[in-house]
Amino acid sequence: MSKVHYVVQSILARIQTGALAPGERLRSLREEAQVMGISKNTIVEAYLRLVAQGILHSKPGSGYYVVRTAPRRQQIPVLPFAGITDGEALLTEQLERRLPIRPGDGRLPPEWLGDSKLRSSLSSIKLLSSDAYNYNSAWGYLPLRERLCGALAERGITVQPDRLLMTQGANHAMDLVIRGYVQPGDAVLVEEPGYYPLFSKLNLARARIVGVKRNQDGPCLDDLQEKARISGARLFFTQPLAHNPTGGSMTLGNAYGVLRVAENHDLLVVEDDPFADILPYTLPRLAALDQLQRVIYIGSFSKTLAGSFRVGYVAASKAHATELSRLLVATLVSTSAHNERLVFSLIDQGQYLRHLRALRTHVSQSTECVRRALESIGLTVPHTMEGGFYLWVRVPPALADARAVSHAAAHGIFIAPSMAFAAGTPLESAMRVNVAHGANPLFLQWLQNYAKECGVGLPSA
Structure with missing residues (x-):
């Protein structure tokens, strides 16, 4: 416990026990410092914190007064999980x-x-640039985007920074795609079993969800072909590798088959690859076979680093990337300059x-x-x-x-x-x-x- 925190807690305890009542004046800064055996500057900081919390009020020339009784922290009751299966x-x-x-x-x-080593690395990272505390670029932090272009190149995906857009995680990237390319009533192809947060987003967009059977080696090509033909869908969401929920991964032959169906029926394919950083880079990826002609590729750090950072990205053709960037600015303004710099530092220094x-x-x-x-x-x-x-x-x-x-x-x-x-x-x-x-x-x-x-x-x- 820091000295400032110690003083704050001591004053709160006096208020909660009734030793200090609302409206009562606290000891002067000098008196409090002498009683506590702590420097006056520490007392100033503690009093200011309590003013910011609405516990104390400062009257110039008079001192600090108790405004209200300090609330006791209570556990907010959370309803138990009722066994709902949606x-x-x-x-x-x-x-x-x-x-x-x-x-x-x-x-x-x-x-x-x-883990402790990663937390230690994060605590040692100092973001000294003033840009880290400003709004981000519309496309995201450029050094991180450049580094990601190199990572995608290892996976066989050729992309430049002006075709890679930072997002607040993979779910945000999916939301941008849906906002940009799905109108109410549109048919959208999804894998089944598949990613239920995606289903929720499509329902909010009032899309017509069409399930395509997912096997361990990828989507059932016959089912995909038939559903694409009869539905009139122009969008197909898939997670080829380490699929959620089945854990299966698409074979090279299946990947070629998906792209053939996409070409025959003019489908835009959205490829989600959240586990890419712990999977072999040589595995077949639709974006590598297609080179982002009709594939939009989504990646994220939420599964392999920290979901709380909310850092992801989307790579696409120049036209699609530009459309998604404009949509991001209109809906979110920008992604987190602070979090993206933290991720970049972890990568750049080897900790990641x-x-x-x-x-x-x-x-x-x-x-x-x-x-x-x-x-x-x-x-x-x-x-x-x-x-x-x-x-x-x-x-x-x-x-x-x-x-x-x-x-x-x-x-x-x-x-x-x-x-x-x-x-x-x-x-x-x-x-x-x-x-x-x-x-x-x-x-x-x-x-x-x-x-x-x-x-x-x-x-x-």
Whole structure:
């Protein structure tokens, strides 16, 4: 506790106990300094903080007076998770974190993304440029954009800074695309099972969501071809690699097939690649095959660094990038100059690379641990390419319906059933399992006990 904080807390305690009442005058700065045995400057800073909080009032030539009783900090009651299975409710639970056991979470634990070494690196970064405290460029911080162009080049995507736009995360990038290219009533193709925050955004835009079956190796090409033909859609959202929620990754042949369908039906393809920094750069990416002709590529640091930074980016053709930049200025004005400089500093000084190496190892080991644990109780887990955060576990229908979600929540367990990832009727009975939480013994025990309670057997491995 700093000396200033100590003085502030001491005065607040005197007010809360009634030793200082509203309207009463505090000791002078000199008297308080003598009593506390602290410098006068420290007392000045403490009094000013309490004035800023509305606890004290300064009367020139007279001193400082108590304005009101200092409120006691109270816990705001949060309604318990009720077991609602739609995507918006699941997203809210991921933000509120009311349930302690979290195999259904979409994020890694905070300590995985902000370990002591990374926190130490962040605390040592000093943003001395005055530009860090001003509005950002309309396109974002140029040095970071230049560095990202180099990272995309390693993935086979050729792009210049005037075609790469910083955003406040991948969700913001998707929102810009929807605002720019979706009108009410338009058909939009999405993967199913797929990314439920995207479904919410499309519903807000009053779009007509058309689900395309997603397999472990990518979208079902026959289904994509047919849905594109009959729907008249001009936009297709896909996450080719380490797919959320299935964990599967698109093969090279599937990627070529998607682009053929896109060309035949004049589709604009939006490729979301949030795990790119921990995946091999040689994996097939639509933007690399297409070179941003009809692909808009979205990246983010939220999954691999810190979601609180809200730093992402979108790369596109010059025409699309310019349109999205104008839309960003009209809706947000600019992204965070401060946060983008922090991210750039972590990259430039090598801390981000060291963090990624540790994170890859952590994710890889946890994935294998969770797979073994689930298979040990009789569940079948697809063997996907390691690197993403999710396993798609097929379960009996009774373990993935609304009652199961509610029952798990009553035991402090947060699960994410397949119905939350469906644009329409779920294609199969499954749940998304986060590799950081899926080996929790209480979760595994709940699966076994609830299956027995429902009178269903777990599938044999």
